[in-house]
Amino acid sequence: MAHLRNTKESYGIISQALHWFVAVLVLTQLGLGLYAANLPVSLARLQWLSRHKSLGLTILALMILRLAWRSMNQAPTLPDSMPHWERRAATTTHWLLYVLLILAPFAGWLHASAAGLSANWFGFFQVPDLVSRNPELSDWFKQAHRICVALLALLLAGHIGAALRHAFALRDGVLYRMLPWKPWRTT
Amino acid sequence: MLRVIILLAASAPLVASAEECYSVDSSSGSVSFEVQQAGSPFRGKFRQFGGEVCLSQDRATRIDVWLDPASVQSGTPEIDAALKEKEFFAVDQFPRVAYTSKSVDVRGSTQLVHGTLQVKGKRHDVDVPFEVSRKGGTPIVSGTLKLNRLDYGLGTGEWSNTKWLGGEVSVELKAALSAK
Numbered sequence: 001m002a003h004l005r006n007t008k009e010s011y012g013i014i015s016q017a018l019h020w021f022v023a024v025l026v027l028t029q030l031g032l033g034l035y036a037a038n039l040p041v042s043l044a045r046l047q048w049l050s051r052h053k054s055l056g057l058t059i060l061a062l063m064i065l066r067l068a069w070r071s072m073n074q075a076p077t078l079p080d081s082m083p084h085w086e087r088r089a090a091t092t093t094h095w096l097l098y099v100l101l102i103l104a105p106f107a108g109w110l111h112a113s114a115a116g117l118s119a120n121w122f123g124f125f126q127v128p129d130l131v132s133r134n135p136e137l138s139d140w141f142k143q144a145h146r147i148c149v150a151l152l153a154l155l156l157a158g159h160i161g162a163a164l165r166h167a168f169a170l171r172d173g174v175l176y177r178m179l180p181w182k183p184w185r186t187t
Numbered sequence: 188m189l190r191v192i193i194l195l196a197a198s199a200p201l202v203a204s205a206e207e208c209y210s211v212d213s214s215s216g217s218v219s220f221e222v223q224q225a226g227s228p229f230r231g232k233f234r235q236f237g238g239e240v241c242l243s244q245d246r247a248t249r250i251d252v253w254l255d256p257a258s259v260q261s262g263t264p265e266i267d268a269a270l271k272e273k274e275f276f277a278v279d280q281f282p283r284v285a286y287t288s289k290s291v292d293v294r295g296s297t298q299l300v301h302g303t304l305q306v307k308g309k310r311h312d313v314d315v316p317f318e319v320s321r322k323g324g325t326p327i328v329s330g331t332l333k334l335n336r337l338d339y340g341l342g343t344g345e346w347s348n349t350k351w352l353g354g355e356v357s358v359e360l361k362a363a364l365s366a367k
Contacts, residue, residue: 041269043345046352050225116262120226133230135262 002180006073010177015073018066019178022059026101029055030153053112053119057127060105067098076177081170090162097155104148111145114138206248208241209326209364216362218254222336223353231261231270238286240328240364245319247298247328250288252360256306257282274343281307286315300330306339322363329361 005012011019029052036048075094078087112119113129115138120126131137166174176182219232238252256276259267271278288302289312297316304313317330336342336356337349346352 041265043348043351046225050351116230117224118227123226126227133262138262 006076008074008077010076012073013180014069015066016178016180018062018069022062022066022101025055025059025062026152026156029059030149033149049117050120051122053108053127054122056105056108057119057121059101060109063098063101063105067102070098079172079174081172082174093155093159093162097152097159100148100152100155104145104152107141107145107148111138111141114141206241206243208239208249208367210367211236211238211240211252211328211362212365213237215365216360218358218360220356220358222356225351229261231259231267234258234260239367240326240362242319242326242364245321245326246293247288247291247300247317247319250286250300250302250315250317253283253285255282256284274346275341277307286313291317304332304334304339307341309339311338326364327361328364329359331357331359333357 003012004014006015032048032052032055036045036052039045039048078090082090109119109127110130113131114134116133118127118129163175163178166172213235216236217232218236219230221228221230223229233254233256235258236252236254239249240247240252241249255278257271257278259270259276261267261270270276273280276284283305285305286302287305288300290301292299292301297318300315300317302313302315303310311334313332313334315330315332317328320327320329334356335354337347337354341356342352
């Protein structure tokens with residue numbers, strides 16, 4: 001049965017919805033950012049980077065919501081079949097993902113602010129700048145943004161790889177905790 | 188006695204209209220601009236400019252100023268480079284932006300300068316509200332103007348899209364004048 005809050009066995013639909021929504025946005029954002037960053041100065045670059053900023057701010061807002069919800073909910077327990085180090089690795093990865101999903105958009109926002117290229121959220125409202133214009137600081141934040149994103153991509157690869165291993169190799173039900181339906185449980 | 192009075196009467200208007208011309212120098216002023224990019228203000232400045240401003244009792248009588256569009260500085264080198272290309276200032280072909288006054292209307296503390304702005308080979312009449320103040324005897328002039336960048340071909344091709352790059356550009360000038 002669907003439940004709003006997390007239980008010992010699985011994540012509730014709020015956590016699941018936030019997880020999958022952020023997952024889709026983050027994958028879109030990675031592609032968009034990589035594409036736009038390699039464009040020369042052009043209208044297309046301006047358009048795609050503007051959307052990238054809006055999307056990044058959306059991810060940041062959703063991550064803050066996720067952390068707030070997470071703080072009010074326990075995470076489902078991992079199966080006893082998992083070795084101790086794997087559980088430690090899973091928990092550490094999850095927290096690092098949370099941290100980087102906050103830091104990456106935050107560094108991007110700082111970069112845009114310092115570059116004097118403020119964001120306007122999908123054309124709806126002007127987003128305030130976090131710092132005043134400073135080209136040196138802007139370069140620094142750009143590097144920080146790139147490093148966060150590179151680490152994030154690495155961790156995501158590990159996270160997705162581990163989820164698939166649990167689903168198809170170990171078949172221990174760990175992936176089901178984040179799915180609203182249980183496609184393979186009966187087989 | 189009569190001759191003295193006539194002489195004084197004749198010279199009075201001369202004294203009142205004594206015009207003094209000053210030079211405008213990049214080191215003691217600023218020319219900045221603002222335009223909307225993707226719905227947010229984007230600011231930059233021009234580092235090289237100069238010219239001449241003539242005042243008579245702190246009223247502008249003649250303004251003849253220029254700026255070097257290649258000295259544009261926005262804080263992002265790639266953007267500065269793009270602004271020098273043919274889609275924007277085409278600095279190789281048009282190395283100067285110039286403004287020359289034709290007449291000046293005085294309205295209280297503000298003076299409205301009527302003049303011609305020439306950018307990228309295109310000339311348009313532009314009115315600039317202008318102010319003159321003094322700081323330790325040095326005249327300080329300031330003015331603002333709004334222009335439509337498309338009137339001057341600033342942003343051709345894809346850049347003529349004003350939804351993403353605003354059409355209106357506001358320019359702010361301020362300079363402490365130095366005696367010639």
